[in-house]
Amino acid sequence: MAISSGDTAFIIICTAMVMLMTPAVGLFYGGMVRRKNIISMVGLAFVAFAVVSIQWVVFGYSLAFGPDIGGFIGGLDHFMLAGVGLDGDGIPDILFMVFQLVFAALTLAIITSGVAERVKLSSFIVFGLLWTTLVYDPLAHWAWGGGWASQLGALDFAGGTVVHISSGFGALALCLVLGVRKGFGKYGMEPYNVPITLLGAALLWFGWFGFNAGSELAADGIAANAFVVTNTAAAAGALAWMIASWIRGKPATLGIVSGAIAGLVAITPAAGFVDVKASIVIGALAGLVCYSALLWRQKKGIDESLDAWAVHGVGGLFGALATGIFATAVIGGVDGLIYGNVNQFLIQLLDAVAAMVYAFVVTYILAKVVDKVMGLRVDEKEEYVGLDISQHGETVEA
Amino acid sequence: MKKIEAIIRPEKLEDVKAALDEGGHFAMTVTNVHGRGAQRGISLQFRGRKVNVDLIPKVKVEMVVEDDEVAEITQIIRRVAVTGEAGDGKIFIIPIEMSIPVRDKA
Numbered sequence: 146m147a148i149s150s151g152d153t154a155f156i157i158i159c160t161a162m163v164m165l166m167t168p169a170v171g172l173f174y175g176g177m178v179r180r181k182n183i184i185s186m187v188g189l190a191f192v193a194f195a196v197v198s199i200q201w202v203v204f205g206y207s208l209a210f211g212p213d214i215g216g217f218i219g220g221l222d223h224f225m226l227a228g229v230g231l232d233g234d235g236i237p238d239i240l241f242m243v244f245q246l247v248f249a250a251l252t253l254a255i256i257t258s259g260v261a262e263r264v265k266l267s268s269f270i271v272f273g274l275l276w277t278t279l280v281y282d283p284l285a286h287w288a289w290g291g292g293w294a295s296q297l298g299a300l301d302f303a304g305g306t307v308v309h310i311s312s313g314f315g316a317l318a319l320c321l322v323l324g325v326r327k328g329f330g331k332y333g334m335e336p337y338n339v340p341i342t343l344l345g346a347a348l349l350w351f352g353w354f355g356f357n358a359g360s361e362l363a364a365d366g367i368a369a370n371a372f373v374v375t376n377t378a379a380a381a382g383a384l385a386w387m388i389a390s391w392i393r394g395k396p397a398t399l400g401i402v403s404g405a406i407a408g409l410v411a412i413t414p415a416a417g418f419v420d421v422k423a424s425i426v427i428g429a430l431a432g433l434v435c436y437s438a439l440l441w442r443q444k445k446g447i448d449e450s451l452d453a454w455a456v457h458g459v460g461g462l463f464g465a466l467a468t469g470i471f472a473t474a475v476i477g478g479v480d481g482l483i484y485g486n487v488n489q490f491l492i493q494l495l496d497a498v499a500a501m502v503y504a505f506v507v508t509y510i511l512a513k514v515v516d517k518v519m520g521l522r523v524d525e526k527e528e529y530v531g532l533d534i535s536q537h538g539e540t541v542e543a
Numbered sequence: 544m545k546k547i548e549a550i551i552r553p554e555k556l557e558d559v560k561a562a563l564d565e566g567g568h569f570a571m572t573v574t575n576v577h578g579r580g581a582q583r584g585i586s587l588q589f590r591g592r593k594v595n596v597d598l599i600p601k602v603k604v605e606m607v608v609e610d611d612e613v614a615e616i617t618q619i620i621r622r623v624a625v626t627g628e629a630g631d632g633k634i635f636i637i638p639i640e641m642s643i644p645v646r647d648k649a
Contacts, residue, residue, distance in 0.1 A: 180600075181600070328554055332554040332555065332557060332558065333554075333557050526585055526587060527587055529585070530585055530587065530596050530599075534587075534596055535587055542577065542598075542600060
């Protein structure tokens with residue numbers, strides 16, 4: 146097959162943009178934790194990126210995109226990138242591999258929300274390696290590597306199930322295993338540096354264009370459509386969350402950018418299948434749905450306080466279903482529920498629920514195992530001093 | 544007049560403020576500080592290696608009050624800011640010669 150230089154150039158740039166999303170998640174979370182944990186939070190994102198970068202080239206890519214085994218996982222034929230060369234269909238195989246790598250790394254960074262301010266670094270590295278292997282790789286295979294969901298015809302353009310449902314529900318499982326931060330609910334744990342969070346959100350919004358438009362794997366009309374609906378949904382989500390929180394009090398910037406990310410999450414699976422009209426609805430509803438999920442979480446006293454579950458988990462779930470509702474054949478060749486295709490909606494429902502249950506259950510088991518073997522949580526003194534000093538020997542304190 | 548200078552845990556500040564509000568004591572100056580007591584900070588154990596965190600973040604609350612308010616205020620702070628662990632802080636009472644509002648006509 147011929148290589149297209151335009152497509153190749155475009156996907157190299159998109160890959161670099163998506164790479165930036167991983168430290169961006171670190172900054173987004175880092176601004177929301179207390180002063181003594183900001184370095185740790187950004188550091189976890191870098192650690193996630195490094196760990197997955199190595200795991201992916203050694204065997205992760207092969208598990209996700211190797212020859213199908215029972216619809217569940219890929220074979221190890223591409224171990225150490227065997228057979229992943231410089232040529233390919235449109236873009237080089239090795240470029241497709243690294244484009245997928247940055248998605249896998251980002252997903253592990255999102256899950257750090259569930260361990261904020263209390264995880265032992267060494268345990269997180271072990272957990273992360275297991276998680277990306279046993280949760281991310283199978284899910285990526287299901288959706289994109291020829292697994293059961295793709296055989297069924299489930300639509301996931303850029304990773305609603307693979308990236309967002311998996312990390313969101315994974316974060317929820319993790320934080321239930323870890324327990325709440327000491328003092329949670331007893332005294333305030335206000336975000337230490339909101340501007341850092343806003344910076345992270347800006348970089349995420351920017352990177353997301355590479356994430357969604359790049360998922361077309363070509364520089365064409367669908368990529369352009371994905372770019373536009375991505376931006377539109379982000380804007381609609383930001384405004385919806387802002388208005389909803391304004392009614393309850395002051396519209397915090399934290400809510401405005403959370404709404405943008407909710408919109409970005411929800412449009413992710415749909416970006417290559419829906420039109421701009423639908424993206425306004427999807428984004429706005431995502432803002433409201435994720436905001437409600439956050440309020441519910443707070444009421445229940447669950448300490449998943451950086452809200453990967455409320456924004457990525459619930460947003461991803463909503464996005465997967467919205468894809469089955471709003472998809473139009475005019476854009477991506479498949480119609481959804483509003484165009485009379487009930488079947489597609491049911492496939493999306495099955496796919497999303499399967500991803501949700503699998504991610505939650507397997508994450509819970511992995512977290513329990515790592516906790517039993519080496520302890521997932523720092524001791525009380527270390528938590529009090531903060532992870533910056535106790536895990537990294539660094540501090541932003543005067 | 545006395546100055547009450549209370550060094551407390553940062554996470555207790557909100558509770559202390561609320562309790563002082565209830566007692567009708569509002570005026571205060573709050574500063575973020577770092578310090579250590581007799582324990583010389585907190586020592587963390589790493590596989591037998593000791594790592595000492597020398598200066599721990601605290602909050603200093605300063606209030607200038609009439610002599611007869613001192614007992615009540617110190618009681619409130621001690622009741623609310625205590626955890627029973629080392630590092631709960633200290634309260635100092637300092638005599639004040641005069642207190643002059645800036646706004647008064649000179």
